Amino acid sequence: MLEKSSNDFIQELSSKSPVPGGGGASAYAGALGMALGSMVGNLTVGKKKYKEVEDDIIELLKKSEVVINNLKSLVAKDAEVFYPLSQAYGLPSTTEEEKLAKEAVLQEALVEASMVPLEIAKNCLEAIHLHEEYAKKGTRIAISDVGVGVIFCKAALQGAKLNVLINTKIMKDQELKRKIESELQEIEKVGLMKADKIYQQVEGMLLS
C-alpha cells in the first residue's frame, strides 16, 4: 500500500473502498511522527556542539527505525485483518444455525482486528518515549519538529484507540475484552500525558 504515491494514499483513504481505513491511517500517521523525530536525530549527528550525545542519538535513531518499520508493517497488517472481518459481517443470518455460525466467525475475526490497532498504539507509545529523548538531546534548531512529531504520535495513538474500541465493543469474550481495554487504557494514560508535556515544552520554548 505504501509503495504507491502519497497522493494515491490520500485518494484511496478518501474512497469508500474498505482499506486503508482509520487503523492503517493511524499506523501511517505514527510513522510520519516518528520520522520527524528521526529527522531531528539526523540533524544532530555530526554536529560538534552535540558531540557528547552523539552515541545516544545514534542509539535513538536505531530504535526509531524499528518503530517506523513496525508501523509501516502495521498499515498492511490492518488491511489484512479487515478482510476476514468484513467477510464475517457479510455472512447470512436468516436461520438460527446461520446466526450461530456467523457469530462464531465474527468473534474470531474480532480478536485479530482488535490486536492490530493495540499493537499500533504500543508502537506510538514507544515513539512518544523516543521523542522525549530527542527533546532532551536533539539539536535546538529543529526543536519545533520534535513538537510536531510527538503530537502526530499522540493523534495516531488516539486514532488506534478508536479502532480497538470499535472491535472490542462487540466482543463476547469478556475476559479478553477487559484485558485488551485495560492494556489500552494504560498505554493511553502514559502516552497522552507524556506527549502533551513534550509539546507544551516545545511551545514554551518558541513563545519565550
Next chain:
Amino acid sequence: MLEKSSNDFIQELSSKSPVPGGGGASAYAGALGMALGSMVGNLTVGKKKYKEVEDDIIELLKKSEVVINNLKSLVAKDAEVFYPLSQAYGLPSTTEEEKLAKEAVLQEALVEASMVPLEIAKNCLEAIHLHEEYAKKGTRIAISDVGVGVIFCKAALQGAKLNVLINTKIMKDQELKRKIESELQEIEKVGLMKADKIYQQVEGMLLS
C-alpha cells in the same frame, strides 16, 4: 513531493534534508485527516437509510476535496518558502553591512515562512468544521473514522502552529507578528475545542 511513494515520503521526512519538514508534514497529516472524513461521506452516499442527507453529504464532499487540494498544495508551498529562508540564514554576517543586509533578507523570508503554516492551520480548522458535519450526518458504521480524521486534523493544526511560532519568534515587524499570532490563537482556540468535542463524542459512542 507527493508524487513519490508513501514510503519515500517517510524516508525523506526522517532524513536531514531540509524539506519536507514539520510544516509540510502538518499539511500532509491534515490532508490524511480530511480524507478520512471524505471516506465517511463516500460510505454514506447511495445508502437508502441516509437518503435524506444525501445532498448535504455531496456538498460536504465537495468542500472536503477543496480542503484536501489546498493542503496538498501547501506541502509543496512550505518547501518553496523554506528555501529562501535557509539561504538567508546562510548569508555572511561578519561586517556591520553584511549583518544589516542579512537581517533584511531574513526578515523578508520570515513573512512567507509564517504565512504558509498559518494557511495550513486555517485549512485544518475548516477540516474540523467539516468533520462536525460528518459526525452528525455520516453513516454510523464508519463513526470511528470521523474520530480518527478529526484528531489528525487537530494534530496537524497544532503542528502548523509550532511552524508559525518558530518564524514569528524572530520577526522584527511587531505589528505583523501580533496580527499573525492573534489570528493563529483564534484558529487554535476554536479548532482544538471543537476537535476534542467530536473525538469525545465518538469515543462515548464506542464505549456505550
